[in-house]
Amino acid sequence: MESNYILVLGAGGNIGGKVAQELVAQGAQVGVVGRSRSRLSRFEGKAEILEGDFSDDVFLHHALQKASSLFLTVPNDVFSDVSATARRLARLLQGTAVTHIVNISNSIIRRAGKPTGLVALEEELNKCLPQHLLHLRCGNFFENLNWGLHTPYLPDLKLPYISSYEVAHTAAQHLLQQDFTGKQAKALLGERDYSMAELAAAAGVTYQQLPYTSENIHFYKPFNESDFEVEPRSAKYEPGREERFTLKYFLIHDLKQNL
Template identity: 75%
Template sequence: MEKQNYILILGAGGNIGGKIADRLLAQEVTVGVVGRNPENLKRFEGKAELWLGDFNDDTFLKEALRKASSLFLTVPDSAFSDLNATAARLARLLKDTPVTHIVNISNSIIKKAGQATRLVALEAELNYYLEQHMLHLRCGNFFENLNWGLHTPYAPDLKLPYVSSYEVAHVAAAHLLQQDFTGKQVQALTGNQDYSMAELAAAAGVNYRQLPYSDENVHFYKPFNEGDFEVEPRLASYTLADEQFTLAYFLKHDLKAEAMPV
């Protein structure tokens, strides 16, 4: 029998956190949703316990954690300025709470330009400071990232792992509910195949146009185009359990028109 517990979702107003909350609420699980924007949490009124506040507010976050037994963790950009301090702060706030299991969103790109990516570097700090059981979900690029635009500085034939946010939510919700991991673990969520931007654009019905680097983005795209990155290995066996997990579903239901300039 699945263990029932109070599950707290940080970043519930976002793409992944909101989908996790939806899946848990559909199973009549007791859920707390945390976010800063009341409009993003409005749809959970009457369904979940709403926690409206800032991740960086110690008093607020400690109160939100006080009765949770499972935690979905995602941190804002500001938390990456000092990973050591962020992990130490979370350990302090989690101390003496009932939280025993944490699912953390991470990145399947584990190294870039010879350095650990920031989400993977955060994993190490969390593993060191936190006493709770932790599962790091190392995710490929989300299909939703294509809504930033189908034309990018990525080389046309560069292949990277892509995954549906629905699949990530499905996996994360199950682990949070079942608490079926111990110690510090990693799970790869890299979808069923790699895609190039040329392939993704063609699937959407447009011809891919590689954009030039800018001063702002060259540090991000150039290591990929030059092959200076390392990816978490894909699981040997993979089954698409739901049509929502597929590229075809994303293209039909979630791709925004403004992402598709000719």
């Protein structure tokens, strides 16, 4: 086994890809996992490419064999049974050299009186896994704005937003340094909270609140009625304010222009 070989799940996606890029740039030994080799092609010659599906036990167990650190992000379909997902990961990790896991979670810890899916998964992972676990409870990524600047959110409802570059940088540092023990959660909430009216104005448009639909009312209504809880900001958390971590950088470089 190579010293601190780091396996990155979901490396074909937004956050996993950025974590892998951060690690490669710092000369780490990295394995990148994704369902599509074409989406992993940027890592050719820079990392070990492992093409396969998270749901494939044989593939995932094989991918884990060389790792001592793991970046964990999971597909949406696992949230139908987070307990089963945690037990499955515990089984697949058994006998591997993985000692440290950084897991991407959400800063909205309760909505409509219940733990959100990612926080429920945290709890199950903490029960089932013997490894050191760090859950990064992230604010909304600025990239969420690419789904649409106009939503059913109230115009003045403020929520934490953060750059995915900042999240990736933080995750990569913890994976490299293995500087956490036990089961921990860390808030990554960005520089400040934003309302949709503020974000739309920053992008040069006027915010239009959309009506609920039968498909989205269960998600948006608790926010509009203040029936949610956000992970508190930590006074000890002082993010580095690199330019790429800012809303301005996102608006210039990553906001889709067809919005």
